[in-house]
Amino acid sequence: MxxxxxxxxxxxxxxxxxxxxxxxxxxxxxxxxxxxxxxxxxxxxxxxxxxxxxxxxxxxxxxxxxxxxxxxxxxxxxxxxxxxxxxxxxxxxxxxxxxxxxxxxxxxxxxxxxxxxxxxxxxxxxxxxxxxxxxxxxxxxxxxxxxxxxxxxxxxxxxxxxxxxxxxxxxxxxxxxxxxxxxxxxxxxxxxxxxxxxxxxxxxxxxxxxxxxxTPPYKLLMRRWKSGYICGSGELLRSALGQPWLRLVWRNQREIRLYLGVLAWWAVLLTVPLWPMEWPLRAGALTALALAPVVLMSLRKRSLARGIYAVVSWCFNAAGLVRGLLHARKPTTEPIxxxxxxEPGGPGLSGRGAPGGASPGGAFRNAPLPPSPPSAHRS
Structure with missing residues (x-):
């Protein structure tokens, strides 16, 4: 039903x-x-x-x-x-x-x-x-x-x-x-x-x-991008806009501040070709700015692979933040x-037929539902 x-x-x-x-x-x-x-x-x-x-x-x-x-x-x-x-x-x-x-x-x-x-x-x-x-x-x-x-x-x-x-x-x-x-x-x-x-x-x-x-780490990033999981930070920020808890979101969710920082890093990289200097200097500045986070994270984590993965993950999540901010919202008061x-005491699957194949074992297979007290408990 x-x-x-x-x-x-x-x-x-x-x-x-x-x-x-x-x-x-x-x-x-x-x-x-x-x-x-x-x-x-x-x-x-x-x-x-x-x-x-x-x-x-x-x-x-x-x-x-x-x-x-x-x-x-x-x-x-x-x-x-x-x-x-x-x-x-x-x-x-x-x-x-x-x-x-x-x-x-x-x-x-x-x-x-x-x-x-x-x-x-x-x-x-x-x-x-x-x-x-x-x-x-x-x-x-x-x-x-x-x-x-x-x-x-x-x-x-x-x-x-x-x-x-x-x-x-x-x-x-x-x-x-x-x-x-x-x-x-x-x-x-x-x-x-x-x-x-x-x-x-x-x-x-x-x-x-x-x-x-x-799941291999980079494959997991791609899966999270496709499923929308990686958009959660932007969706969270959008849900809090105009709400009394926006301050709590900003103060306690450091990932949002981190991903906004990554977006600022991207913006700086995009401006480097416009800097008033000779192109070899611009190329050197662009390379240095692009590699600096990878070098710093590799030193911090004592691993080049972990440093690269950290920066790539930041970039995916920063892009996801933008996607999440742009997602349309459904009313949270509307039932899903x-x-x-x-049902616990009912027959097999409603509308799906009885389950086929081998059933799992265990002490609770086809057991009765644990009894509930006659009245609800609240502390």
Whole structure:
């Protein structure tokens, strides 16, 4: 069936929303870890699928979860997936994770206890354990994350990598994620919450393990360009224009300032041929200015390959910022058109037929939904 929004008929204490696109190799682990986590808490698991073309939905249908899917594949983006799942979530608390993650035991219990003791906190996260350090992209990410303040336990300005949020805080902020964003969706939620006085916190415990896709770094850049992921910084900046949280975006999102600096670097390079000097001097100045960032980054990272990749990545992202600023926006208050493919206690896939082939194993295959308490819980 096609729906705009699922009627909320049965309260649950907590909903784990798993957003996925073509995760057939990892989705079973993500679902089983989420079901284990909510089994004794009282909750549900919702798979928000962005029109996967592999066996992701077929595999997920073997589990007692709600499966919802975008009605229009052209609406795929990082911001649409979480909001789609939230539209169909019943929990008073909502935990967001990716389809290539594993929710680690004990985190949700600690997070719920922390929120119960700190009513001023809207959301709480934990550490993200990166398990794919073979790729240059993920090695670079892991190196950056060790230095990022919002990865340190304590009060933070965002919850990258997933977090547990109060529904009442999300409702006050208007929506879970901006359907127009191809990236930075968790940061955008954070600034909306913080602008309303809410706080965010990171606990000193492991929350999820993440296994990113093993893609060569330059191929990954091209994939992100084609998918629009690389446009997220511009889309984020545009979404904040005229809003009370614009100052927070500018102050806390250093990548935007970096990419604007790259655009300024390009502008200087374009003016060099017009400089009033002999052409050999202009050629030398152009070469020096063009190579200076590569040399500096190679020295900083102690690797020519990493230095070149850093500068190329900057250039892609700077171009993406411009693309994102020019993207048209849809109203964030308008529900995302979707299909409900499966309910936890219902039959197989609605409108898709029963899943074929071998079904995944695991303790939760075809198991009943963990019970929900008779009334919703709120701290």
């Amino acid at each position: 096609t729906t705009r929004e699922l009627p909320h008929t049965r309260p649950a204490r907590l909903t784990v929303v798993i957003k996925a696109l073509n995760e057939e190799g990892r989705i079973a682990l993500a679902i089983e870890s989420a079901l284990r986590a909510v089994q004794h808490i009282g909750g549900e698991v919702v798979l928000a699928d962005s029109c996967s073309t592999d066996r992701t939905v077929e595999i997920a249908a073997a589990y007692p979860i709600r499966i919802v899917q975008l009605a229009h594949p052209d609406e795929r983006c990082c911001g649409a997936g979480p909001q789609l799942g939230y539209q169909h979530a019943l929990g008073e608390y909502v935990y967001l994770m990716d389809g290539d993650m594993e929710l680690l035991p004990g985190f949700l219990d600690r997070a719920l206890a922390f929120l119960a003791q700190h009513p001023e906190v809207a959301g709480v996260g934990g550490r993200v354990v990166e398990r794919n350090l073979e790729s240059l992209e993920y090695r670079e990410r892991a190196a950056r994350e060790r230095l990022e303040p919002h990865r340190v336990p304590g009060p933070v300005d965002r919850l990258d990598g997933g977090g547990l949020y109060r529904r009442c805080a999300i409702q006050e902020a208007g929506h879970l994620s901006d359907r127009n964003l191809h990236s930075y969706e968790e940061f955008e939620l954070a600034v909306r919450l913080r602008a309303r006085g809410w706080k965010l916190w990171r606990l000193p415990i492991d929350a999820v393990a993440h296994v990113g896709h093993e 058109a979707s299909r409900v493919l499966r």
